[in-house]
Amino acid sequence: MEFFRAKKAFNLMGWVKPIFTFSLLVTIISFYLVFHKGFIYGIDFAGGTVVQVKYDKPVQIDVLREKLKNTQFASAGIQEFGSPEEIILRLQNTTADVTKDTAQQVTAALQGTGNFEIRRVDMVGPKVGKELQTQGILALSLSVLGILIYVAFRFEWRYGIAAIIALVHDVVITAGMVSLFNVEFDLTVLAALLTILGFSINDTIVIFDRIRETIRESKDAARYSMADIINESVTNTLSRTILTVATVFFVILTLFLFGGEIIHGFSFAMLIGVIFGAYSSIFVASPFLIWLGYDVAKAKAGYAEKARNRAEKERLRAQFEQGIV
Numbered sequence: 001m002e003f004f005r006a007k008k009a010f011n012l013m014g015w016v017k018p019i020f021t022f023s024l025l026v027t028i029i030s031f032y033l034v035f036h037k038g039f040i041y042g043i044d045f046a047g048g049t050v051v052q053v054k055y056d057k058p059v060q061i062d063v064l065r066e067k068l069k070n071t072q073f074a075s076a077g078i079q080e081f082g083s084p085e086e087i088i089l090r091l092q093n094t095t096a097d098v099t100k101d102t103a104q105q106v107t108a109a110l111q112g113t114g115n116f117e118i119r120r121v122d123m124v125g126p127k128v129g130k131e132l133q134t135q136g137i138l139a140l141s142l143s144v145l146g147i148l149i150y151v152a153f154r155f156e157w158r159y160g161i162a163a164i165i166a167l168v169h170d171v172v173i174t175a176g177m178v179s180l181f182n183v184e185f186d187l188t189v190l191a192a193l194l195t196i197l198g199f200s201i202n203d204t205i206v207i208f209d210r211i212r213e214t215i216r217e218s219k220d221a222a223r224y225s226m227a228d229i230i231n232e233s234v235t236n237t238l239s240r241t242i243l244t245v246a247t248v249f250f251v252i253l254t255l256f257l258f259g260g261e262i263i264h265g266f267s268f269a270m271l272i273g274v275i276f277g278a279y280s281s282i283f284v285a286s287p288f289l290i291w292l293g294y295d296v297a298k299a300k301a302g303y304a305e306k307a308r309n310r311a312e313k314e315r316l317r318a319q320f321e322q323g324i325v
Contacts, residue, residue: 016283039179041186043124050089050091052119053117054086054116055113056116058084059085067113068109102123136190139194140171148163151164162286163204163205163285165284166281166285169276170276171196178265178268185265189266206237211233214236226296230286230287230289230290249271252274253267
């Protein structure tokens with residue numbers, strides 16, 4: 001199904017300079033946010049104890065703070081969790097004696113604040129949280145490295161470098177927005193970053209594959225500039241890109257609006273990543289093929305040589321099967 005059928009190629013590469021300048025500025029700001037401002041880490045990475053409490057009516061956080069002032073939970077962070085009736089207690093460290101029932105301790109400390117129930121208690125030690133941080137960084141790094149090897153092997157090294165630059169662009173900007181809007185960075189956000197890698201590289205490979213096919217099938221590709229080839233290839237895949245991005249975007253938007261606090265971080269990161277991942281395939285990855293010196297004439301000659309070699313192998317195989325050779 002096609003969203004629209006373009007009669008001529010759009011001059012998308014003519015918009016590269018202003019759009020890329022904007023993208024570079026946002027990337028620099030995102031780097032600053034990630035390495036200077038940092039993240040608000042969730043219990044998965046920071047360690048500690050999280051207690052989710054559900055009341056039967058709205059509760060005032062100030063009242064709860066006053067109630068906990070003279071208890072072992074005096075230093076707990078308290079915030080609403082999706083609604084005024086539900087709150088989260090956060091402790092920097094896990095309970096010293098893990099054999100004690102934290103739910104019972106919280107229940108006793110909150111007596112007199114209304115009718116409530118303890119919905120969950122999560123504990124993660126500081127050492128485990130640090131290990132999860134390290135493993136998360138390792139997972140992202142190995143994913144990027146694997147994608148670089150795959151794209152470079154399937155196409156050539158210029159395609160691989162261009163794809164990785166676009167992926168780093170997408171992940172850094174998404175992480176920067178997570179930091180800017182104080183979204184809690186937990187395992188769901190890490191999962192979103194890994195998902196964005198897959199979504200972005202998929203769209204990039206579709207465009208790269210179309211570029212390769214355009215060069216291979218064109219009878220006189222050598223007289224066209226790389227910008228012309230990219231314009232034609234992106235225009236031919238634009239309908240598919242719009243449909244794919246729109247479908248994913250509205251699904252993620254629905255999760256963001258109605259999915260609740262549990263997947264708020266995941267859906268927020270995915271919303272940012274889907275938008276930047278779609279346009280980076282066009283305005284970041286594709287222009288880098290030009291800037292890295294990809295030569296259309298040489299590529300066309302290379303494809304022609306491979307086609308001749310393939311035809312020769314098929315001819316020799318046919319002769320062998322017929323007993324001629």
